[in-house]
Amino acid sequence: MQVYQYHFNIMRKKRNLFGKKFNRWEVISEHSQVKTNKQMWLCKCECGTERFVRGHALTSGRSKSCGCFHREKMKSITSGSSNPMYGRKHSIETRLKISRNLPDISGNRNPRWRSDLTEKDRMDRRILPEYKEWREEVFKRDNYTCVCGKRGGALEAHHLESYSRNRELSFSVDNGVTLCKKHHRRFHTEYGCIDNNKVQSLKFIGGINYASIERR
Secondary structure: OHHHHHHHHHHOOOOOOOOOEEOOEEEEEEEEEOOOOEEEEEEEEOOOOEEEEEHHHHHOOOOOOOOHHHHHHHHHHHOHHHOOOOOOOOOHHHHHHHHHHOOOOOHHHOOOOOOOOOHHHHHHHOOOHHHHHHHHHHHHHOOOEOOOOOEOOOEEEEEOOOOOOOHHHOOOHHHEEEEEHHHHHHHHHHHOOOOOOHHHHHHHHHHHHHHHHHHO
């Protein structure tokens, strides 16, 4: 048994890796783990990270870096023209299919549901499930197209009669119109955000349509 142990120790003779370079690792000093009898080395990666690495992982090529090599490799595969979705966007129909297949976590099914808010608070913050449904119905009716003629992109549902002014019309589809983010912001810049009415909305929409005709 002692002879076997002697030969075993000879086979496990430690290698001196000090100063050597393995992929992106450069060995700085030795650090032996007494408990596990594993030969560990303090190494410095090309990116500047220092870490203890097992000698076998270095010599076998199992450890190439602190992780920066893998991150750079994945970035080169998934970014820019290497990405299969580069320059492509999901169509509105595809996005709708994805949305329908997602689990319903609206309302009190949402883990972030706040039971301390009243219905008035939710109305003011527009976080009622009914508001989301109303918004989608307006988009569907208008074929996801702004009154300026632009389809898709960043769309917002605008109340013709302000929801704070006419609560009974808050979820009426006839009281909504689809605007792109640019024109929605422009409307509220011109008319403010309080007590807007249908006359203002129709006047603004008429101006957009007239401008579109002029450009043609």
